[in-house]
Amino acid sequence: MIAVPSPLRLRLSSEALVANWRWLARQSGAAACGAALKADGYGLGARAVMRHLAAAGCRDFFVATWAEAAALMPLPAGVSLSVLHGVGEDDMVAARLLPARPVLNSVEQVQRWRDRGEGQPCDVMVDTGMNRLGLRVEEALGGALDGLAIETLHSHLASADEDSEQNGQQLAAFRALHERIPARRYSLANSAGVCLGDDYVFGLTRPGIALYGGIPRVEAAEHIRQVVFPEARVLQVRAVPAGETFGYGASWTAPRDSRIAVVNLGYADGYLRCHAGSGGATWEGQALPLVGRVSMDLTAFDASDVAGMREDEWLHLDYDLPDVSARCGLSQYELLTGLGSRFERIWN
């Protein structure tokens, strides 16, 4: 096999990832701080994220599906993995064979695990007001979980990124569950929930986005570092005379004799068309605004004011998550999880 270099890459900082986890772990106080690894580690690569965080001391990991769990095997020594979407009929073989626990989400799933889980450990999700996944509080308190050996009892906050009354309501509901349903541990907070303070952390926290550089609430802004740095190679630098246009729809007209750098990046890579108008990149510290539309695998940046820009140089895309999110309208989560497989992921 020949090694084929990719013209686009994600530079990933393991140092920033671990520093973000350590900050979240400090905010979690006496509670253990886990890590959500679903969607391939929010697009960074779940295996590598797990390896770096396990080496730093993280012990509790969460994925959405059994396919995601299988892709993480074999697990590093001493870590635990929970599968948030529970266990459907088709998941039973994987759930029995893999060293991971289902997070049981419904009375049906609890029954399935009682009947055929062979006494293996499980987590349980109780819904405290989001109405997405989880048993209803009445079901949980009404006997549906009696006698079940629960490793971790979870609930999930719907509005933790806002100063919403719903946070206090969900906290009160979870406290009632904490008093009445025995489990080895209790877990309520995602990244934003960790920022809500000590009341929300219980025995285990489940941050995701903040590990990867997202700012879930202002309280985190000074502490969370950027982890993901996308770069794209310049395929061509072309002179566009004043008055000529660029690209599909001829949506950009050169206001002066211009030089544009065309890079190997587009919406097929998760760099979506909404970046047009606000996107940008830098090269050797100089800013290059995006021009025209984003195509499937090509995007152009204005290099008119950048001396020395040539083919084969690498542009650093603007990817500060809260800033880019505010400018293009995608959420910080979408900005990460959309990054496609054509990016070579390079950790340092």
Ligand SMILES: *Cc1c(COP(=O)(O)O)cnc(C)c1O
């Ligand atoms: C995704 C997820 C998390 C992590 O949420 P972030 O907002 O990324 O911190 C935690 N718990 C559950 C149940 C989730 O689905």
